[in-house]
Amino acid sequence: MEGCPVDGCDTMAAMASYDPSDDQLSRWIARHKRVFVLTGAGCSTASGIPDYRDEKGEWKRRPPVMIQAFRTQDAVYRRYWARAYAGWPRFITAQPNAAHQALAAWEAAGKLFHLVTQNVDGLHQRAGSRSVTDLHGRLDTVVCLSCGNRASRAELQDTIAAANQGWQADAAVAPDGDADVEASVIASFEPPRCQLCGGQLKPDVVFFGENVPPDRYARAREALAASDALLVAGSSLMVYSGLRFVRAAHESRLPIAIVNRGRTRGDDLAELKIEADVSNALTEAVATTAPAGAAAPPQV
Ligand SMILES: [Zn+2]
Numbered sequence: 001m002e003g004c005p006v007d008g009c010d011t012m013a014a015m016a017s018y019d020p021s022d023d024q025l026s027r028w029i030a031r032h033k034r035v036f037v038l039t040g041a042g043c044s045t046a047s048g049i050p051d052y053r054d055e056k057g058e059w060k061r062r063p064p065v066m067i068q069a070f071r072t073q074d075a076v077y078r079r080y081w082a083r084a085y086a087g088w089p090r091f092i093t094a095q096p097n098a099a100h101q102a103l104a105a106w107e108a109a110g111k112l113f114h115l116v117t118q119n120v121d122g123l124h125q126r127a128g129s130r131s132v133t134d135l136h137g138r139l140d141t142v143v144c145l146s147c148g149n150r151a152s153r154a155e156l157q158d159t160i161a162a163a164n165q166g167w168q169a170d171a172a173v174a175p176d177g178d179a180d181v182e183a184s185v186i187a188s189f190e191p192p193r194c195q196l197c198g199g200q201l202k203p204d205v206v207f208f209g210e211n212v213p214p215d216r217y218a219r220a221r222e223a224l225a226a227s228d229a230l231l232v233a234g235s236s237l238m239v240y241s242g243l244r245f246v247r248a249a250h251e252s253r254l255p256i257a258i259v260n261r262g263r264t265r266g267d268d269l270a271e272l273k274i275e276a277d278v279s280n281a282l283t284e285a286v287a288t289t290a291p292a293g294a295a296a297p298p299q300v
Contacts, residue, residue, distance in 0.1 A: 025285040028257050028272050029106075029231075034113035036227035037103060038245050039278075042234025042260055044119050046097035046279045048090065067207040070200075071145065077200060079183075081191035084203070085160050091121070091139065092154065099233065100127035102282040107131060114223035118235060118242050120205045133220045135212055135241060137205035146199025153203060156192055163190045212241050224248060232258040234278040237265040246270075 029035065041049070069076040096104075104127040106112040114131045117124055120139040124132050140153045167189055192201050206212055224230070230249040237243040246266035249256055257272040258264055259281045267273055274281050 023288070024272060025257065025259065025274050025281055026288040028229075028255075029111065029285055032229035032255070033111070034226065034228045035106075035111060035231050036224050036229070036245075036249070036254075037112055037115045037231045037233060038235060038242055039099075039103070039115065039117045039119060039124070039233045040235025040237075040242060040260075041119060042236075042278045043099045043103075043117070044094070044097075044121055044123055045234075046099065046277075047094040047121070047123055049094050049119075049121055064208050067209040070202065070207060078189055078191045079186050081160070081201075082186040082189035085157065085164070085189070088153075088157050094121060094123065096123045096127035098279040098283045100124055100129070102279075102286040103233070104128035106286050113227045114220075116220045116223070116245065118239065120203075131223075133216065133223070135206075135216065135220065137203070139203050139205055141204040142201045143204045144194035144197060144199045145202055147194060147197040149194060149196050150204065151195075151201075156201070159195070160190075160192050163192070206241070217241075220245070221248065224254075225252070227254065229255045229257070232256070232260065232264065232266060232270075233282060234260055235264065236260060236262060 065076060065080050070080055071077075100123050103112060103115060103124065107115070107129055112129075112131070114133070115124060115129055116133045116135050118135050120134065120136050122134070122138055122140060141150055142153050142156050143150050167185075193199065194201055224245060230246065232242075232246060235242050237246060243265050246256060246269055250269040255272075256266065256270040257274070258266055258270045259274040259276060259278050261275060261277055264273075
């Protein structure tokens with residue numbers, strides 16, 4: 001967001017952040033009745049959860065853990081959990097931001113038919129969205145890779161703490177509940193194991209190198225087929241699991257709009273591309289699109 005050059009000038013800062021292309025978005029929204037929304041990391045950055053990629057879609061930092069390395073290399077498993085343990089307090093206290101609130105309000109007003117998110121933070125649901133597919137899973141649940149037992153991530157945090165008394169890391173927060181922790185500190189960390197069978201534990205999220213579960217994808221595709229437009233909000237679409245919704249929408253001749261700061265792999269398929277901060281653009285568009293007075297009941 002562009003701030004006002006005058007210190008302490010909030011009004012001017014707000015005006016300066018207004019993007020005239022927002023009006024295009026509100027008019028685009030007004031033309032559709034059952035919008036399918038795909039959200040990505042850009043929706044959660046304003047909640048303090050960083051993005052992996054820069055405005056060119058390139059990695060900002062070391063790429064995330066691949067599933068094969070996680071399963072087969074003890075050092076990778078240990079490092080993953082040390083960083084996840086250190087990053088959890090910041091991750092779990094993140095609050096929904098204006099983008100989440102705008103999309104929830106839009107659903108309540110009967111405009112948004114279904115929301116698919118690539119984020120694993122649950123912030124859409126906490127903002128009040130109900131028709132949501134967590135495409136890449138949720139970080140608040142863990143699953144055993146051996147016996148399949150599922151457990152609460154919050155409770156696991158206590159278990160990890162009990163097994164690592166005195167272990168402490170000065171961690172900088174990173175994407176997806178991850179955190180930067182020095183290698184020498186990681187070496188003394190005791191990673192968690194399944195309490196039932198001793199197997200490896202993994203957060204119930206789709207790691208890089210894994211596929212979205214087919215039934216989950218199929219349900220999301222059904223929702224897309226029942227929609228009349230696709231809006232991408234805050235995703236560079238560098239991951240195929242998101243891009244394929246855009247391609248499917250294009251093949252079905254659904255109108256596509258994209259709101260993202262930076263280029264995306266779907267730009268060529270969109271009839272409208274808004275280069276803007278997602279929170280600003282959606283808040284403005286939903287405010288000018290929502291019917292006056294009480295919100296309409298949601299469509300089923
Ligand atoms: Zn197990």
